[in-house]
Amino acid sequence: MLEKRILTQRFNKYDGLSIRQYIDLDGFKALEKAFSMSSQQIIEEIKLSQLTGRGGAGFPTYIKMQAMLNETRDKYLVCNADEGEPGHFKDRHLIEKDPYQLIEGMVISAYAVGANKGYIYVRGEYNNAIQQLEKTIKIATTKGYLGNHICDSDFSFELVVRRGAGAYVCGEEFALMESIEGKPGRTRVKPPFPTEKGIFDYPTLINNVETFCNLPTIIEHGGEHYSTIGSNHAKGTKLICLSGNVKHKGLYEVPYGTSINDVISELGGGTANDIPIQMVQIGGACGPIIPPRLLNMDIDNEAFEIFDAKMGAGAIIVIDENYDLFEIVLRNMQFFLHESCGKCAPCREGHIQIVKLLQKFVNYQATHKDYVSLQSLAEVIHTTTLCGLGQTSPTSVISTMTYFKEAYDKRINQQNKE
Amino acid sequence: MATITMNNQQLEVTNEMTILEAAKAHNINIPTLCHYPDLAINSDCRICVVEIEGKRMLPTSCSTPVQDGMVIYTNSPRVLQARKTITELMLSSHDANCTACTRNMRCELQTLSKNLGIDINRFEPTYKDLPIDDNNPSLVRNMNRCIKCGRCVDVCKTVQGVHVLERMGRSNEMMIAPAFNQSLNNLICTYCGQCANVCPVGAIMEKDDTDLVWENLHNPKKRTLVQVAPAVRVAIGESFHSLDDTVPIGKLVSALKHLGFDEVYDTNFTADLTIMEEGNELIYRIQNDDVLPMMTSCCPGWINYVEQHHSDILKHISSCKSPQQMFGALAKNYYKEQENLNKEDIFVVSIMPCTAKKYEAKREEFTDQYDNPDVDVVLTTRELEKMFRQMGVDFDQLDNRDFDEPFGMTSGAAQLFGASGGVMEAALRTVTEVLSGKPLKSLDFSAVRGMDGIKEASFNLKGQEIKVAVSHSLSNAEQLIQGIKDGTSPYTFIEIMACPGGCIGGGGQPYGTDSASRLKRMETTYRVDLEKDIRKSHDNPAIKTLYDNYLQKPLSELSHHLLHTRYYPR
Ligand SMILES: Cc1cc2nc3c(=O)[nH]c(=O)nc-3n(C[C@H](O)[C@H](O)[C@H](O)COP(=O)(O)O)c2cc1C
Ligand code: SF4
Ligand code: SF4
Ligand code: SF4
Numbered sequence: 004m005l006e007k008r009i010l011t012q013r014f015n016k017y018d019g020l021s022i023r024q025y026i027d028l029d030g031f032k033a034l035e036k037a038f039s040m041s042s043q044q045i046i047e048e049i050k051l052s053q054l055t056g057r058g059g060a061g062f063p064t065y066i067k068m069q070a071m072l073n074e075t076r077d078k079y080l081v082c083n084a085d086e087g088e089p090g091h092f093k094d095r096h097l098i099e100k101d102p103y104q105l106i107e108g109m110v111i112s113a114y115a116v117g118a119n120k121g122y123i124y125v126r127g128e129y130n131n132a133i134q135q136l137e138k139t140i141k142i143a144t145t146k147g148y149l150g151n152h153i154c155d156s157d158f159s160f161e162l163v164v165r166r167g168a169g170a171y172v173c174g175e176e177f178a179l180m181e182s183i184e185g186k187p188g189r190t191r192v193k194p195p196f197p198t199e200k201g202i203f204d205y206p207t208l209i210n211n212v213e214t215f216c217n218l219p220t221i222i223e224h225g226g227e228h229y230s231t232i233g234s235n236h237a238k239g240t241k242l243i244c245l246s247g248n249v250k251h252k253g254l255y256e257v258p259y260g261t262s263i264n265d266v267i268s269e270l271g272g273g274t275a276n277d278i279p280i281q282m283v284q285i286g287g288a289c290g291p292i293i294p295p296r297l298l299n300m301d302i303d304n305e306a307f308e309i310f311d312a313k314m315g316a317g318a319i320i321v322i323d324e325n326y327d328l329f330e331i332v333l334r335n336m337q338f339f340l341h342e343s344c345g346k347c348a349p350c351r352e353g354h355i356q357i358v359k360l361l362q363k364f365v366n367y368q369a370t371h372k373d374y375v376s377l378q379s380l381a382e383v384i385h386t387t388t389l390c391g392l393g394q395t396s397p398t399s400v401i402s403t404m405t406y407f408k409e410a411y412d413k414r415i416n417q418q419n420k421e
Numbered sequence: 422m423a424t425i426t427m428n429n430q431q432l433e434v435t436n437e438m439t440i441l442e443a444a445k446a447h448n449i450n451i452p453t454l455c456h457y458p459d460l461a462i463n464s465d466c467r468i469c470v471v472e473i474e475g476k477r478m479l480p481t482s483c484s485t486p487v488q489d490g491m492v493i494y495t496n497s498p499r500v501l502q503a504r505k506t507i508t509e510l511m512l513s514s515h516d517a518n519c520t521a522c523t524r525n526m527r528c529e530l531q532t533l534s535k536n537l538g539i540d541i542n543r544f545e546p547t548y549k550d551l552p553i554d555d556n557n558p559s560l561v562r563n564m565n566r567c568i569k570c571g572r573c574v575d576v577c578k579t580v581q582g583v584h585v586l587e588r589m590g591r592s593n594e595m596m597i598a599p600a601f602n603q604s605l606n607n608l609i610c611t612y613c614g615q616c617a618n619v620c621p622v623g624a625i626m627e628k629d630d631t632d633l634v635w636e637n638l639h640n641p642k643k644r645t646l647v648q649v650a651p652a653v654r655v656a657i658g659e660s661f662h663s664l665d666d667t668v669p670i671g672k673l674v675s676a677l678k679h680l681g682f683d684e685v686y687d688t689n690f691t692a693d694l695t696i697m698e699e700g701n702e703l704i705y706r707i708q709n710d711d712v713l714p715m716m717t718s719c720c721p722g723w724i725n726y727v728e729q730h731h732s733d734i735l736k737h738i739s740s741c742k743s744p745q746q747m748f749g750a751l752a753k754n755y756y757k758e759q760e761n762l763n764k765e766d767i768f769v770v771s772i773m774p775c776t777a778k779k780y781e782a783k784r785e786e787f788t789d790q791y792d793n794p795d796v797d798v799v800l801t802t803r804e805l806e807k808m809f810r811q812m813g814v815d816f817d818q819l820d821n822r823d824f825d826e827p828f829g830m831t832s833g834a835a836q837l838f839g840a841s842g843g844v845m846e847a848a849l850r851t852v853t854e855v856l857s858g859k860p861l862k863s864l865d866f867s868a869v870r871g872m873d874g875i876k877e878a879s880f881n882l883k884g885q886e887i888k889v890a891v892s893h894s895l896s897n898a899e900q901l902i903q904g905i906k907d908g909t910s911p912y913t914f915i916e917i918m919a920c921p922g923g924c925i926g927g928g929g930q931p932y933g934t935d936s937a938s939r940l941k942r943m944e945t946t947y948r949v950d951l952e953k954d955i956r957k958s959h960d961n962p963a964i965k966t967l968y969d970n971y972l973q974k975p976l977s978e979l980s981h982h983l984l985h986t987r988y989y990p991r
Contacts, residue, residue, distance in 0.1 A: 170591070187588065192464050192484045311477060345588065345595025348466050349503075351569065352510035355593045356544045376543045383506040386479045386499070387467045394478065 005269050007232065009240050010216045011256045014100040019135060022142050025103040031148060033219035037111045038156050040222075042072055045115040049218070051226025053238040058083055058174075058211030059286070059316045060391070061237075061304040067208055070198035071116035074206040080113045080121035080160075081183070081202065081209040085167050085174035087126060088287035089338065090318030093242040094212035096254050098125070098132040101216075102139040103148075106162065108215035110153060111222055113160045116208050120161050124179050127167040136164050171342040175390050176209045178344065189344045190390040211316070213242055234260025236305040241314075243302070247283075247321035248274050257302065264298040267321055278323040282407070286315020288335045289395035291402035292328075311385075312398050328410050332399050333361040339396040350393035353384045357400065364411070367418050374411055378404060423489040428496065440482035440493060441469055451495050452504065454511075454533055455570035456483050457619055458935040459921070461579065463571045467507050468533065472497040479503055505537050513544040514593060515622070516565035522623040523807070527932060529621035530568055547593060557606035558783045559628060559776040560617055567597055567624040573616035580921060582896030583726065585610045597624075609729045611895065613722035613919045614776030614801075614928020627776045627929055630798045631808050637768040637797070638681040644760070645768045647682045648748045648828070649673065651689050652774040652839035652924035653802050655945040659938065660806045660931050663816045668945055671821025676814045677772075678822065686828035688771070689835035691747040692847070694967070695719060696834060696958035698984050699741045699844075700851040701975035703914055712736045714890075714905065714912040717844050719743040721781035722919030722928075724988060726895055727902075732990030734905050737915075740985040744838065745771050745778055746787050748828065749795025750983040755971055764793045771799045774839070774927030777919065786986050801929025830963035833953035840946045841893035841923035842869035842876055845916040849880070849889070850957045856882055864956050870947070872922060872940065875900065893918040893926075 008014075017024035025031070037045055050065040071078060082105065086094040097105060109121055125133050140162050144150040151159045165183055172178045173188040180202045182188040201207020217239060221229045230238045237259035243266055246252045250272030257266060263283065267273065274280055284292045291310035300306050307314045322331060340354035360377045363369040381397035381404070388394050404411060423436050427449055434443040439462075444451050455466035462483050470479040474492035479500060482493075494500065512534060519525050554562040574586045574597060585608055589598045599608050617625045637643050654673055658664035664672070677685045703715050718724060718739040727738065742750065752769045756762075771778060781787070782796040789795075800808070823829060834850050837843030846866045854861055868878035869889070874897035879888040890912045892898050898917045904910035920926045922939035925946065931938075955961055972980050 172591075189588065192462055194484075194486065340592055343592040345569070345591045345593065346463075346465055346571075348468075348511055348569070349507050351593055351595060352514050352544075352547070355547055356510065356513065359545055372543075379502060379506055383503045386477065387470050387481075387503050387507065389464060389467070389481075 005261060005265055006256055007240050007258045008256050009220050009232075010097065010104070010213065010242065011100070011254070013104065014096070019100050019102055020138060020142070022103060022139070022146055022148075025101075029223075030103050031107055033223040034107050034110055034148070035154065037114060037222050038154055038158070042115045042117065045111065045222065046072065048221055048226035052217075052221045052229035054214065054217055054221060054229070055237065055304065056211055057213035057217075057241070057316060059088070059313060061313050064210065064214055067198055067210075068112065068116050070196075071118070071206055071208050074198070077205050078116060078118040079202045079205055079207040080109060080116070080118040081180065081207055082109055082121065082123040082212055082215055083174060083176065083179060083209055084123055084125040084129070084132070084212045085179060086129075086212075087167075087171035087174045088289065088316055088318065090246055090284070090287045090320045091244050091316055093244050093254055093317055095126075095129055095132050097212050097216050097242070098129070099135055102135055103143065104216050104219060105212055106139065106143050106149065108218035109162065110148065110160055111218045112208060112210070112215060114158050118208065119159055120163070122163050122165050122183055122202070124165045124167055124173075124183060127169045133164060133166055140164065170344075171338075172344045172390070172392050175392060178390070179209070180207065189346045192389070213316075233258050234301055234303050237303045241302055242317050244318045245271050245321075246318065248278065248280075248323040248325075249321045250275055259303055260301050262299050262301055263319060266302070266319060267298065271321070274321060274323050278325060280321055281324040281326060282322050282328065282331075284320040284322065284331075284399065285318065286313065287318040287320075288338050289392075289398055290315045290318065292332070292399050292406070293402065294406045297406070310398070310402055312395065312402070327365070328403060328407055329361060329364040329414065332403055333358065333365055335399045336361055336396070339392065343392065347389040347393065349384050350388045350396070353380055353393075354396070356380060357384070357397070361400075364414050367414065369415055369418055371415055374415060423487050423491075425487050425489070425491045425493060427493045434487050436487065436489075438487050440471055440485050440487055440491075443487050444482065444495060449495060451482050452533055452536060453483060454529060454568070454621060455572065457572050458937070459580070460572060460575045460619070463575065465569065465571050466511070468504055470500055470503050471495050472500050501537075505539060508534050508537055508539055509542045509544055511568050512539070512542050514547045515568055516548050516563075522566070523626055523629065524623035528623065554604045555628065556604055557610075557612065557628075557780065559612035559779045560605060560610075560614060561626050561628050562605065563624055563626075564596055564598070566622050568622055569595060569597060570621055571597070572619040572621065573597060573625055576615045576619050580894050580896060581611070581613060581615055581919070582899060583609060583611055583613075586616060611722045611725040611729070611919060612777040612780045613895070615920060616928075617776060618928045618930060618932065618934055627801045627804065628779060629804060630779070630800060631804050631811070633798055634770055634800060634808070640768075642766060643768040644684070644762060644766055645682045645770065646684045646686060646752050646756070647677055647770045647772060648686045648688045648691075648745070649677070649772045650745070650774055650839070650924065651692065651836045651946070652927060652930070652942070653772050653805070655839060655925060655942040655949070656774065656930050656938075657802055657806060661809070661816055668949055669816065671823070672816050672819045674822040674824055675819040676809055676816065679814055679819070680808060680812055682770070684825045686748065687824040687831050688744050688748055689831035689838070690828040690963065691744040691751065692835035692838040693832050693958035693961045693964050694747050694984065695741055695744050695844075696847050696851050697964060697968075697975045698980060699739050700848050700855065700958075702739055702741060703848065703852055704856060705976065707913065714910055714915045715739050717916045719838065719844060720918045720924075721775070721777040723895070723898070723917045725777060725780070726898070726919065728988055728991045731902055731906075734902060735988045735990065737905060738988055740987065742787075742984055742986050743781065745773065745799070746781065746795060746986070747984050749782070749787060751828070753789075753793070753795050754983060755967075764789070768798075769796045771796050772802065772805050773799050774802050774924045774930045775920075776801060776928045778929075802927075802931060803929060806931070827963060827967070830961060832958050832961045833950035833956035834958045836946055836949045836953070839924045840870075840943045841918050842871070842891045842916065843923060843946065845869045845889055845891050845914065847958055848914070851959045853880070853882060854957065855959065869916075872936070872943070887913045889914045889916075891916045893923050894921045895919050
């Protein structure tokens with residue numbers, strides 16, 4: 004069995020609304036256990052589990068929690084459910100199919116770091132997920148799992164749903180918090196980091212949906228047990244959003260260390276119509292595009308360092324040989340041209356120029372000079388921009404220039420012949 | 422302390438420093454663009470990036486704190502390539518028609534691209550033909566030149582607290598604009614011009630009125646009068662190398678004569694007159710239990726702000742016109758009668774540190790029924806500088822001349838009008854003496870001097886404890902205004918100036934105005950006062966003569982008619 008279902012264990016076993024059924028499926032056990040532990044004990048378990056953020060950057064979760072603990076002011080919790088990265092739909096499933104698991108994970112985190120108010124910032128298009136969250140938050144509040152004196156303890160935690168307005172950059176943590184504050188979604192200068200100065204300048208713990216959803220299982224079974232799942236470098240399971248030219252698109256949960264190839268061929272059933280794979284993009288529009296020969300690599304953050312990129316939030320997009328590489332890369336960059344917040348110069352002015360250069364490649368008009376400009380532009384956007392959007396947006400250009408250099412050369416030569 | 426290595430040089434720096442500050446402290450130059458001394462770090466331009474050993478990314482030195490053991494390169498090939506590319510990108514979206522721009526040779530973007538050795542731009546131009554916003558008397562916004570550094574947004578928001586400008590839209594269509602991209606004249610803009618002063622390029626500028634002045638200087642039918650504000654003389658020397666470290670009053674008068682003005686007068690004269698009127702208004706208000714605290718009225722940026730935002734406290738504002746407008750009224754009435762001229766024959770120009778003064782001169786209250794304004798044109802310090810360059814004025818060749826009479830003799834108190842706290846101090850010199858009937862022992866009211874945002878002082882007036890307050894930068898005024906609104910204000914008299922430091926930091930002052938240059942101008946201001954024989958407005962014999970021959974006495978009917986005005990909610 005390639006799949007290992009931990010976060011998705013209750014999927015389709017209840018309707019995602021009945022709190023009774025959630026409890027019957029062992030729900031809120033971890034929360035009760037957490038209330039018998041101290042903040043430091045909980046964070047210790049998370050440290051042992053080696054849980055890392057599932058929102059894309061892969062930062063150790065316990066470090067952020069520990070930083071929060073050192074703060075004595077009012078604190079906030081934020082769940083990042085913006086899920087704007089193309090190719091991702093895992094957070095929507097986690098919310099729609101098991102919302103109480105997320106609520107439970109958030110209450111445990113809030114209790115551990117001492118936050119009394121939390122926001123869930125949900126992608127604006129996710130109508131069902133928003134409705135479901137609003138309903139289940141109400142139910143959980145009446146049943147005493149949210150609100151004042153949770154489970155008759157001294158701890159209170161209020162949870163509020165916020166609807167995003169459709170900007171991809173609002174998934175970036177600072178832009179998201181600006182947006183919650185009612186301002187335009189643009190990032191802030193770092194440092195200070197959210198755990199020092201987050202929402203309304205108060206210490207804030209911001210995590211991805213999937214990250215929070217891991218907490219109940221870690222607390223229930225212990226951090227050490229959790230750390231036995233996965234690979235040498237990455238622990239636990241990862242939700243994979245498989246899409247593109249495969250037979251069985253969809254959401255899969257696999258342990259870290261599973262090879263990409265296995266996911267595509269065994270779970271995805273290979274390409275539709277058995278047309279050979281040309282390339283695979285991992286992590287969404289901001290992820291690397293890699294050739295078939297590299298697909299035996301593992302799903303693992305460290306392994307991705309060779310791409311100067313992160314594993315991302317779990318998208319695997321399979322592209323077969325019917326597609327033009329340059330059109331795919333162009334489409335990626337048009338996405339970022341549209342989504343740049345416009346704050347910093349290289350991202351704001353760079354994407355329009357990258358798009359112009361790529362259009363030349365698509366139209367067989369590019370020269371070697373264009374290749375050099377494209378390369379330096381991608382490098383400069385990657386290394387000098389203010390937030391993760393610009394820092395990761397040229398990954399598809401940089402990775403294809405590395406792994407598909409001959410395609411670029413061929414395109415330039417074709418121009419010369421015409 | 423931390424030890425870092427910068428360009429192979431070991432440096433001892435404090436832990437709180439950013440890389441940029443550490444470099445500056447050791448004379449290592451890292452180019453910047455969006456960075457401005459007194460404003461927040463927004464690290465939008467990314468020009469100041471540096472390479473840190475072991476790091477793939479190139480962080481901005483303005484926002485990255487040093488860490489012990491850091492190995493930094495400020496000029497590595499990767500860094501130079503990045504800076505060049507970013508500058509090319511900015512140039513590609515910028516209407517770089519340099520020779521047809523006021524900022525030519527004084528533009529921070531131009532200087533940067535010159536220093537980086539950019540001789541070709543690899544990228545296609547992307548700027549659009551955006552409409553120019555110029556339907557107000559003070560400022561012109563040409564967003565085709567904007568490089569989106571955010572300085573103007575920050576100064577308007579945090580220094581002035583007015584919140585007119587914002588980043589609007591996203592990606593390469595992001596624009597710095599007032600709400601809904603309206604033009605400035607539909608809005609709550611005070612025309613203080615702080616945005617124009619900090620703009621590194623020619624995207625926000627004062628409305629250029631120099632052509633109109635040239636035209637009238639060469640019209641033989643016109644008698645041309647010019648008045649020079651106190652803050653101009655302590656700043657304009659910064660723009661001309663040969664005027665270094667002088668207060669070039671005599672040469673300034675000479676140069677203005679050179680341009681062709683018939684009469685060169687001093688706004689300080691009407692500053693003295695303002696003290697006579699405003700001081701007596703204050704005494705009247707105190708003695709008649711009238712509305713207190715009284716607030717100053719000489720700053721048009723402040724008047725705009727209060728009319729727009731706080732019209733419920735208008736009765737606290739002194740009814741005195743500003744010195745500029747008092748001068749205009751005297752010129753178009755008293756001077757006209759003395760010289761037996763028609764109003765249309767007199768052309769009055771003011772040289773002001775201020776863009777809001779351009780708006781003030783156009784107010785209906787200061788224009789007669791035939792549309793003749795008391796002040797015809799207001800030029801900023803920067804526009805005067807431009808005219809001097811156009812004329813090729815060589816200050817080395819000029820002699821020192823005195824201001825013309827009858828509006829040339831002034832007191833030291835009048836010079837103080839240029840600095841925050843100056844109107845207060847000048848008024849206190851006069852009011853305390855008039856009320857007590859005894860000469861002051863010390864003329865220096867040091868509590869109202871200096872750069873603190875809000876300054877307070879209290880003193881004894883005929884056995885009565887009187888409290889006064891002074892603020893500069895509009896964001897600081899808010900606290901004093903709230904006190905008045907909720908009835909807790911303990912003050913009798915409040916001075917408010919819209920710009921940081923007062924007029925010496927006005928929006929029309931030379932480019933590059935920052936806290937250091939404001940401080941220097943402030944020191945010069947107090948030096949000029951100290952060197953004057955007459956240091957109290959009521960001791961100015963020319964003022965006495967004006968009252969004896971014409972106005973009769975402060976707050977007389979004629980004074981009220983010529984020197985006082987009203988305010989309206991907007
Ligand atoms: C442009 C951009 C978009 C992002 N979008 C998301 C998102 O949709 N969901 C998310 O969880 N994290 C997103 N992130 C990452 C967040 O900034 C942040 O790292 C994350 O919420 C931290 O949570 P984690 O530690 O649980 O991963 C985005 C980052 C960038 C730069
Ligand atoms: S990298 Fe792009 S999205 Fe991020 S702050 Fe800069 S302009 Fe905005
Ligand atoms: S003139 Fe003053 S108030 Fe108006 S936009 Fe500029 S800084 Fe803001
Ligand atoms: S108008 Fe000037 S100060 Fe404002 S963002 Fe543009 S370039 Fe910067």
